[in-house]
Amino acid sequence: MKNEKFKELLMDWRRYLHENPETAFEEVNTARFVSEKLKEMGYEVETGVGKTGVVASLTVGDGKEIIGIRADMDAINMEEKTNFSYISKIQGKMHACGHDGHTATLLGAAKLISERKNFNGTVRLIFQPAEEPGKGAQAMIDDGFFERFPIDEIYGLHNMPSIPEGRIHTRSGGIMASEDNFVIKIKGKGSHASSPHLGVDPLVIASQIILVLQTIVSRNIDPLKQAVISCTELHTDGVHNAIPSNVVILGDTRSFATEIQEQIETRMRSVCESICEMNGAGCEFEYTHEFAPTINWEEPVKLAAKAARNIVGDEKVDDNCQPWMASEDFGKFLQHVPGCFLFLGSAKSEKVDENIPLHNSLYDYNDNVLEIGAEFFAELIRLRLPKKD
Numbered sequence: 001m002k003n004e005k006f007k008e009l010l011m012d013w014r015r016y017l018h019e020n021p022e023t024a025f026e027e028v029n030t031a032r033f034v035s036e037k038l039k040e041m042g043y044e045v046e047t048g049v050g051k052t053g054v055v056a057s058l059t060v061g062d063g064k065e066i067i068g069i070r071a072d073m074d075a076i077n078m079e080e081k082t083n084f085s086y087i088s089k090i091q092g093k094m095h096a097c098g099h100d101g102h103t104a105t106l107l108g109a110a111k112l113i114s115e116r117k118n119f120n121g122t123v124r125l126i127f128q129p130a131e132e133p134g135k136g137a138q139a140m141i142d143d144g145f146f147e148r149f150p151i152d153e154i155y156g157l158h159n160m161p162s163i164p165e166g167r168i169h170t171r172s173g174g175i176m177a178s179e180d181n182f183v184i185k186i187k188g189k190g191s192h193a194s195s196p197h198l199g200v201d202p203l204v205i206a207s208q209i210i211l212v213l214q215t216i217v218s219r220n221i222d223p224l225k226q227a228v229i230s231c232t233e234l235h236t237d238g239v240h241n242a243i244p245s246n247v248v249i250l251g252d253t254r255s256f257a258t259e260i261q262e263q264i265e266t267r268m269r270s271v272c273e274s275i276c277e278m279n280g281a282g283c284e285f286e287y288t289h290e291f292a293p294t295i296n297w298e299e300p301v302k303l304a305a306k307a308a309r310n311i312v313g314d315e316k317v318d319d320n321c322q323p324w325m326a327s328e329d330f331g332k333f334l335q336h337v338p339g340c341f342l343f344l345g346s347a348k349s350e351k352v353d354e355n356i357p358l359h360n361s362l363y364d365y366n367d368n369v370l371e372i373g374a375e376f377f378a379e380l381i382r383l384r385l386p387k388k389d
Contacts, residue, residue, distance in 0.1 A: 003371070006108070010370040014104035015086040021075030021093040024130035027052040030073045030103065034127050037107050041114040043125070050140030054127040055149050058114060063121030067384050068151035069377050070330060071106035072099045072131035081361040097358050098159040101365035103127060108374030113381055121385035124151050134179065134291040137332035146336055153300055154339035155380060156330045157373060159365060161355040163345030166372055168308040169321035170342040172301045174256030176294035179327035180265070180287060181252050184209065184272050187282035190238065190245035202247040203236060205279045209249065209272055216267045227264060228254040228325055254325045256293045291327035292335060300340035307380040312372060344373050
């Protein structure tokens with residue numbers, strides 16, 4: 001499978017993208033770069049889908065089925081602290097999640113697919129903007145993606161520096177969690193720190209709320225189902241010698257099912273409002289749905305696992321892996337059509353704790369897995385859209 005010239009090409013593409021990161025809905029140069037490469041390969045290309053998304057199509061034969069493969073393109077608002085020759089040229093922006101690698105991988109798959117033409121049907125390549133804030137998939141959908149570019153199934157992957165290099169993991173059902181955000185505003189009555197009896201202390205009330213929220217998962221959610229509630233920020237309008245009047249708690253929750261999301265929201269609202277009422281304080285509770293859970297479909301998982309085994313071998317494929325509580329807006333696509341999301345192991349060291357994690361200012365994509373990802377997608381298309389005998 002190894003082709004040094006092909007690998008070098010993918011590395012060149014990936015490192016160019018790494019040097020020129022663009023964040024959500026600003027991927028103008030990235031989209032231009034991708035579009036030019038795809039047109040050179042013979043794809044029909046549509047730009048500006050969901051603001052800065054790119055969709056490319058290639059039909060071979062008379063097959064009616066259409067298979068989509070998606071990569072995300074956006075970077076993160078983070079200052080890169082590596083010393084690579086291809087370090088980000090854009091201050092305060094870097095590819096700290098590997099979307100440069102995902103984009104280069106799909107471009108590599110596009111090249112293999114267009115050269116081999118060993119399928120019968122239509123391949124639809126989806127280069128999505130704004131995955132990091134969870135807005136890009138929905139933006140493409142709102143822009144008529146499924147009406148303008150119908151697909152029967154969709155596939156995607158994410159590199160994972162916590163998984164050994166070259167392994168491919170997936171599973172049926174929930175593989176990545178939803179993300180819901182919450183804001184809890186507590187309105188008390190400020191007073192001098194020496195006279196707490198003259199006020200209504202929102203910090204004490206916030207402390208009660210934070211502690212009780214932790215019992216929702218342990219005492220209200222089915223223990224066989226996963227959920228996480230995290231309070232991540234606490235803001236007050238007080239000073240060191242004054243009890244504040246207002247406290248704001250922010251955070252997020254994670255789960256894999258709509259009914260769990262609803263249960264968490266209902267229970268959290270009840271806890272917050274009841275504790276505030278009990279203490280004579282006002283309460284405003286806001287709860288928003290940011291990322292849908294990524295729920296894989298059974299048959300696409302079987303096909304993807306078979307394609308993976310053909311590329312990396314049985315021993316490097318896990319088709320019943322552990323889910324990850326992080327979120328991915330690929331889940332929005334899976335609410336409309338069947339599909340499968342996978343993890344591609346990208347660990348540079350055999351010792352897991354020595355690998356730089358995603359969303360770290362020292363992170364860099366492992367170029368050794370670019371060709372593996374490209375070959376996997378090409379093989380998936382060959383299997384899913386077989387040529388006529």
